Amino acid sequence: MFKPWQILSKSTLKPTSMRKIEHIGIAVKDMQAATQIYSSLLGYAHYKTEQVASEGVNTAFFKCGESKIELLQAINKESAVAKFIAKKGEGVHHIAFAVDDIKKEIQRLVKQGFVVLNQEPKMGADNKWVVFLHPKSSNGVLVELCQERN
Ligand code: CMX
Secondary structure: OOOHHHHOOHHHOOOOOEEEEEEEEEEOOOHHHHHHHHHHHHOOOOOEEEEEHHHOEEEEEEEEOOEEEEEEEEOOOOOHHHHHHHHHOOEEEEEEEEEOOHHHHHHHHHHOOOOEOOOOOEEEOOOEEEEEEOHHHOOOOOEEEEEEOO
16 A cells, blocks of 8 residues: 555655656647637647657647646547546646656655556657656646656
């Protein structure tokens, strides 16, 4: 059973390379409609679109200060986003944290009992190495770690 609060106290917490919320991923059914809605909300257009075939998604990115909004539309029914929408409907799909050293963070989080879905970082959208943590180990929220690819 995953209970990191049992093994960590303030005195054992160490500095990590978790830097900021890099982006929030939002699952949408209709990308064209969603980009219009988020353009209206933010007052400016998305800065890029990208298909990530390996994840079965089309994406559109908006900058928002230091962070981003990533709209995600499934391109096939096997996609994690298609399954998410079928079960929960449109909405917040994941929160992504920027890290300096993704491999070190994987080791740290595995030691603490988090369920890391891919132990080897994979290529994600917007020029990143990415790793996902199972939502069951983070209070029902799918967590992504991402590191800039050089
Ligand atoms: N947020 C919160 N909970 C989620 C979730 C999400 N995004 N996706 C699934 N779940 C929940 C399911 O509802 C289910 O809950 P219950 O057990 O209460 O019913 C539970 O997690 C497990 O679901 P599952 O049916 O066993 O597994 P899935 O086939 O739905 O897969 C997951 C879930 C997280 C393992 C899978 O979506 C995954 O590997 N995700 C990582 C990759 C990814 O999401 N890629 C798309 C984004 C790519 C990008 O950002 O570019």
